[in-house]
Amino acid sequence: MNLSNLHVTRTSRAAKAAAVVGALILIVLIAAPWWAGRADMRLMGELFLYLALASLWNLMAGYAGLVSVGQQAYVGFGGYMLFALTIFGGIYPLGAIALAGVLGALVAVPVALLIFRLRGAYFAIGTWVIAEVFRLSFAQVSALGGGSGSSLPVGIVKSLAASRSGREHLSYWLALGSTVIVIAAVYLLLRSRNGLALTAIRDNELAAGSLGIDIWRTKFVVYVVTAALTTMIGALIFLQKLRISPDAAFSVNDWTAFVIFIVVIGGIGTIEGPIIGTLIFFVLRETLADLGTIYLLVLGVVAIVIMLKAPNGIWGLIRGRFDIELFPLSFRVKTTHPSKKG
């Protein structure tokens, strides 16, 4: 084999096909208000927001090695900021969502400085403590309804769009748009220099450190960026719900346990994993939700079995079998076939 026949590339035929199919699917999804029913759109909106949360959690846990069980801190914070900024600040809800993201990043800085002192699994529980502090603190704010919570005033809701269907369309597009932005952001981050550093840290933290990668700083940036985006998603979630209470806003089950299951089942440490995981999660939920606690039990068992038997999740199984990557991140060596000579 002649070395000049080899070249290094990130793209593959599967990835190009995926990009075309992805674009088509996106167009169809954008057009959903013209073909989907009200309930379907609500469900899809929720699905997109979960997909965004899962992609963000995956960025932290799957790439930066920051396993958090306290992301509900930022979901809830975002929800409360939406309420506070619109009710007391008189800010237009979309502006409030953006501003909430900035505030989320600001809050994440001191939090990171504190909990980055905890390593590994203790970091995980530390994030949970932070979420508890957030929950208990917001329960003390009587202006936002204290422990029982409050609803978004009608005037603010109406400021989004005059008609109910207009609001529903807007909130659907917001959910879809934010998911696309989050996945694109994660993808671009991973393709950048920072992404290479992250992959190096994930594969071997010690070696990455000795290569001069500032591990602490890289993780810190990921944590703060994730917090900001999670806060914005949280604000969107509660813009859909229109009602907030500390227990709902900072629920470890809703905003962390489900998200972890999605990522583990789909495949941790890949961009495709959360997408597949979210689809599976919603299919399971829509078919088994009537079973209540049994459904959660099954979900727990499935997650444990996958973690033990197929730690790279469903996407890992698919990729292991077909060697495909829909979001081309890894470099591949390819042979180009020069015109045949004799």
Added chain:
Amino acid sequence: MPDPILTLQGLNAFYGDFQALYGIDLEVAEGEVLAIIGANGAGKTTLMRSISSLTQNRPEMVRYRGEDIGALRADEVAARGIALVPEGRQLFPSLSVEENLIIGGQIGRKGAWSLPAIYKLFPILEERRHQQSTSLSGGQQQMVAIGRALMANPDLILFDEISLGLAPIIIKDIYAALPGIIGEGMSALIVEQDITKALAVSSRFYCLQEGRVSLEGTSATIAREDISRAYFGVA
């Protein structure tokens, strides 16, 4: 030659994708002291790890007293009477000197070695018995490591680089004690960088080079140039 106590047949060993040993064939006779020599990275420590099952093998690759032990767990191999004095001593830092010795005898095999016997061999350890093992000098730590292996009353004892990082005078003491240790019908495999020392205490030797046996022979009669060729792969 008496019956072999240990036979390696085509032993391979891997670290992930890296192959460290290629088809090693080796025999240790009952009561024999065998030396394993070779340069850094030749696979000597891997060989010790494979025999003690710290690295997993196919069952038939390691045969001990007529039993295929290659796929057993390390603790099961230890229980059958194979003890390792690991490279770098590797004492348990949270255990005192005496606890390090006692835990060596935990397997409960009967034999000549007991706490008093170890203290008789290395009296300094009795003085230091309640100290943390990490507070001892390198030579004393090596004594604990040897004592810990002996406490199991093994039939086959593996010494991995016991002189590494020690002062020459200490090395001399430890090698002076070796015949008394191995003399009791025990078989031994000694891995050593210092060829002279290794050949002096052994009856036969194997030389490893890049994971393969490059030479084997009788310690007393081997020519130095043959060894250097086998050792470095050059004349």
Added chain:
Amino acid sequence: MEWVNAIVQGTLLGGLYALFAAGLSLIFGVMRLVNIAHGDLIVLGAYLGLSVTTVLGLNPLLALIVVVPIMAAFGYVLQRGILNQTLGKDILPPLLVTFGLSVIIQNALLESYSADPQKLNAGALETASVAVGSLSMGLLPLLTFGIAIAVIAALQWTFYRTALGRAFRATSDNQEIAQLMGLNRRHIFGLAMALALSVTAIAGIMLGIRTSFDPSIGGGRLIFGFEAVIIGGLGNLWGTLVGGVILGVAQAIGAKIDPGWQLLAGHIAFLVILALRPNGLFPRING
């Protein structure tokens, strides 16, 4: 005087938190495993206590005779059946598997006992109190504190004075070399989890006698135990008791200021100590 009273009550409450923490600390010390399901296992202990007291009509403290061995056996099986497979360099598998376990236990409890709050009835013990000067100390909190001291002393003794403890420490130091001593680390880890869940059973029953419980409260107990471990310093059992007491006192003082501040004050005390002394007050091992 009210403040002194709050501090005394908080100290005694710290005994319960030390019981929450002891099992967590033990497991981390032996195998570097952080068990996210620890709090739910405490709650499971309380529910087992409930079943035993209702079926056999025993006093909850006597129910320990049944619940402790059940939990110990469960711990051994859990460790050998599932958790041993997750141990290694990567921290994700143990974390996510114990997280899944936490959800399973919670929902299994919901399914079998419903979400209604339950309580263990220890009869007169619950209301009895001892007067010291003008202070009145409940007999139950005193007993809990005494049990915490006894449990930690027993764990300490096991760790430093017995062959089992020697095996724990050796395996914790160096798993490979410990195997060469004939110790099967899978079995050793199983025993460590059995011991930890025995303590967890005691913690669960003391919790159940003290307050009402429901399947959802495990997460909170995990956090209290975790905070006590970190405040006291990793790997230090007596430090864990001190950590529990600090947490208990902070909560009692917070509650004195405003009932809504009880839990918040505990968390804040933890965060302050984390900021000032990241390795805890009396660290022994590196996390």
